[in-house]
Amino acid sequence: MTALSPHLRQATPVVAARGEGVHLFDQDGRRYLDFTAGIGVTSTGHCHPKVVAAAQEQVGTLIHGQYTTVMHEPLRRLVDKLGEVLPTGLDSLFFTNSGSEAVEAALRLARQATGRPNIVVCHGGFHGRTVAAASMTTSGTRFRSGFSPLMSGVVVTPFPSAHRYGWDEETATRFALKELDYTLQTISSPADTAAIIVEPVLGEGGYVPANRAFMEGLRERADRHGFLLIADEVQTGVGRTGRFWGHDHFGVAPDILVTAKGLASGFPLSGIAASEELMTKAWPGSQGGTYGANAVACAAACATLDVVRDEKLVENAEAMGKRLRQGLEAVADRTPGIGDVRGLGLMLATEFVTEDGSPDPETAARVQRAAVEQGLLLLLCGAWNQVVRMIPALVIDETAVDEGLQAWATAVEAGASGAAGR
Secondary structure, three states: OOOOOOOOOOOOOOOEEEEEEOEEEEOOOOEEEEOOHHHHOOOOOEOOHHHHHHHHHHHOOOOOOOOOOOOOHHHHHHHHHHHOOOOOOOOEEEEEOOHHHHHHHHHHHHHHHHOOOEEEEEOOOOOOOOHHHHHOOOOOHHHOOOOOOOOOOEEEEOOOOHHHHOOOHHHHHHHHHHHHHHHHHHOOOHHHEEEEEEOOEOOOOOOOEOOHHHHHHHHHHHHHHOOEEEEEOOOOOOOOOOOOOHHHHHOOOOOEEEEOHHHHOOOOOEEEEEOHHHHOOOOOOOOOOOOOOOHHHHHHHHHHHHHHHHOOHHHHHHHHHHHHHHHHHHHHHOOOOEEEEEEEOOEEEEEEEOOOOOEOHHHHHHHHHHHHHOOEEOEEEOOOOOEEEEOOOOOOOHHHHHHHHHHHHHHHHHHHHHHHOO
16 A cells, blocks of 8 residues: 655645635535645635636646747746736746745855855745755754755854844844844855845744844845845745735845745746846856746736736735734733734734743644634644744635634634643
8 A cells, every 4th residue: 555655744634625715625515714825825715717717728728838948828928927016127037846946046046146155044934845945944953854964055144033032123133133244254254155045024934024124134235245135935925915025015125036835826836036137147057947837837827916916915915914913913912822923914823832931832733723623724833833824815805814713712712721721
């Protein structure tokens, strides 16, 4: 008998038979509110009719037109559509399949363009599971342990995680930037530093947003020292945070932007964007891949971008995110074991702590399991898996938000009572 690897354990016991909008249905027809969205992938909801129609039409015409062999029309359209939403000046694109691949493409471009070896990463960041991407990941040892040696040339600097440090945001930001300066003075000389990569909101690291002062500080140092600023928008992009790109909250544009997840509503597609001047500094043969820019994925991405625009999903993410956050904060106000509620748009999290403020992964896990019983699917994150995150599809409406909050309140009460009984 063959089976999946025993380490591929599902976060919930649900066997999904079909999906529609913000809902999944199991084999018995039970409906679940999906506040995981395939880890932020199904941006337009499950099986949005326009995305389905675009993919079906493309499957009947051309499934795989290998893009370093031939050009195909869905790729042409996608380049044009992304040009409408990318930051000014990021006018050159390279596509691949996964977030990890896109991160590595950004790393490769940064090193080749600058001729410098080192990459600075923020503590708590997640950038993928391949060797290079895992070497750049510091959100948890589970992503980087057991297959050393890791890639060299990675230097870690603090992220302004105010709750973790027990400081206000201004103090945490001042500390993070001072430590970055110290890092550039003691570990990675600016002359050796190709880039710094940052998630506008830490993902696996606990859904911790950056802030304007921190991002402005990164931009200023990159400009002063001549290295590049890379925004890992794999999870924060395509409207997730209530802006089209997560970095839009901070008024700071990157030199390289990495995108994936919500770009194609569930079809594997990722990419990087940079200026044409920068992209031309990539070495010949350094960009390619068999399945990158698959024709069906590109068609789905075009439809996704149309839906995001036409249905005003970025604006909806902002409005529904505010409603959801208010409800989460109301639950937190009456729950002593909740240490923090944070996030941007529809990328929100609740952190559970013990009486002394330490991470409480046991309660977080109980709450997540109790939520499933209430018909609400959620995921954990954070270094200790002490954070429960909510990332529903951008099509969510007030009714679904309120239903989710009711289920959440019940689940928190059940999970917290278990903590009190320990």
